Amino acid sequence: MIPEQPDIFQEDHSFKAHSDAEKEPVLLSGRKLYLAGRGISGLKQGLQGGCPIFFWPMSEQHGKDIAQAAQYVCARVNELTMDTDLYLLAAFTVDDWNLELSPWNAEIPEIGQSFGGGAGLTLQWILEDAFSYIRSRSLAAHDPEDPGPAAFPAYAVGYSLAGLFSLWAELETREKKIFAGAAGCSATMWFPGWLEHARKKTEKEADAVLTSEEGQGSADMTGPDIYLSLGGKEHLTQNAFIASIGEAVRSYDRLLDSDPAVLRHVLEMNKGGHFADPEKRVAKGIAWLLKSRNTAEKD
Numbered sequence: 479m480i481p482e483q484p485d486i487f488q489e490d491h492s493f494k495a496h497s498d499a500e501k502e503p504v505l506l507s508g509r510k511l512y513l514a515g516r517g518i519s520g521l522k523q524g525l526q527g528g529c530p531i532f533f534w535p536m537s538e539q540h541g542k543d544i545a546q547a548a549q550y551v552c553a554r555v556n557e558l559t560m561d562t563d564l565y566l567l568a569a570f571t572v573d574d575w576n577l578e579l580s581p582w583n584a585e586i587p588e589i590g591q592s593f594g595g596g597a598g599l600t601l602q603w604i605l606e607d608a609f610s611y612i613r614s615r616s617l618a619a620h621d622p623e624d625p626g627p628a629a630f631p632a633y634a635v636g637y638s639l640a641g642l643f644s645l646w647a648e649l650e651t652r653e654k655k656i657f658a659g660a661a662g663c664s665a666t667m668w669f670p671g672w673l674e675h676a677r678k679k680t681e682k683e684a685d686a687v688l689t690s691e692e693g694q695g696s697a698d699m700t701g702p703d704i705y706l707s708l709g710g711k712e713h714l715t716q717n718a719f720i721a722s723i724g725e726a727v728r729s730y731d732r733l734l735d736s737d738p739a740v741l742r743h744v745l746e747m748n749k750g751g752h753f754a755d756p757e758k759r760v761a762k763g764i765a766w767l768l769k770s771r772n773t774a775e776k777d
Contacts, residue, residue: 498556499549503571506607510538510571513612514548516556517566530631530658530771531566531612532764533604535640537575544569547757554761555768563768568608572600572640579636579643581650584670588719593669601647604634605656631658631771635763637756641665642672645730648702649679652739653686658771659703661763664712664752667726668719676733683739701741703770705763706731711751723752742770 499514517529536547548569555565572578577594584593613630634644634657641662648660667673706727713724731745744766748759 498552499545503544504611506611507603509603509607510544511608511611512544512548512569513566514545514552514569515565515567516552516561517564528630529564529566530633530768531568531609532633532635532767533608533644534567534569534635534760535572535579535600535643536569537572539575544571551757551761551764554758555764558762558765559768563772565764565768566612567764568612570604570608575639579639580669581643581646581675582671586670586719589717597643597646600643601650604647633657633659633661633764633767635661635663635760635767636665637663637760638752639666639669642667642669645676645704646672648704649676652679652683652702655700657702659705659767661705661707661760661767663705663707663756663759663763664709664723665706665727666723667730668722673726673729673733676730680733680737680739683737686739701739703741703767703774704734704743705766706734706743706745707748707759707763708745709748709750709752709754709759711749711754714751720752741774 498516498518500512500518503510503512505511515532517531534548534551536542536544538544548567551569552567555567574594574596576591577596578600579597580593580595581597582593583595586592609630609632616630634647636642636644642665644660645662645665648657651657708724708727713721715721727745731743734740734743746762746766748754748762
């Protein structure tokens, strides 16, 4: 269940719909996919390889519209980045938040909610449906020398449980280098078993990196970029279980410090509680990932 949020699009009078977006979403295997961002003009002409794609799960509950939400995020990303920073935002709908974005089954009596562990199917849809659809519209799809998914750096970004899903998706597919990075904005890291799961994965990654360095004599500098953010008042909720989000996010940030596979990471603090400006926080995450990618390309 997703708590109702203020209509930010009506409150923010500086927001205007722009042309860097598709006219309407497409339906792929039961989900809406909507594309927006500075890469849209290139997509219409046959997208060139190298344009980063940001996959963002969102809900249309409480009257929120996927096209309007995506255009709002892109407007904020454009304010924070250079005009030459091309990107695609691939927003897609999630009907059952607790089912489709949770990595495994969990019953949490402290908050009166259950989670169905359907994240694997959502990740499968991204890779097999959404990514294939975007790639089919690109010039690279007709290039016999096209390196496949590597032609379009992919990022997973999200807010709240969608933020946890994004971090989980990057971590689960890291060995295959599916995602170039992830943004977990106010991610629900209080989710049962998450931190322990991440620790085990990190230890495995550390062993793999160490073995690789011993065998090749140099480190792999193509690891993911990870963006974390947290509201300064999120820990002030009356529910003690959810209030643990602050320490949980900081614990994960410290875990990233010790993860040799991660190229760059940051934890950004924002004003307000959990439901303060979620789309703006997602936009800040996308902007940081874009800037980090550009920095790496110049180095």
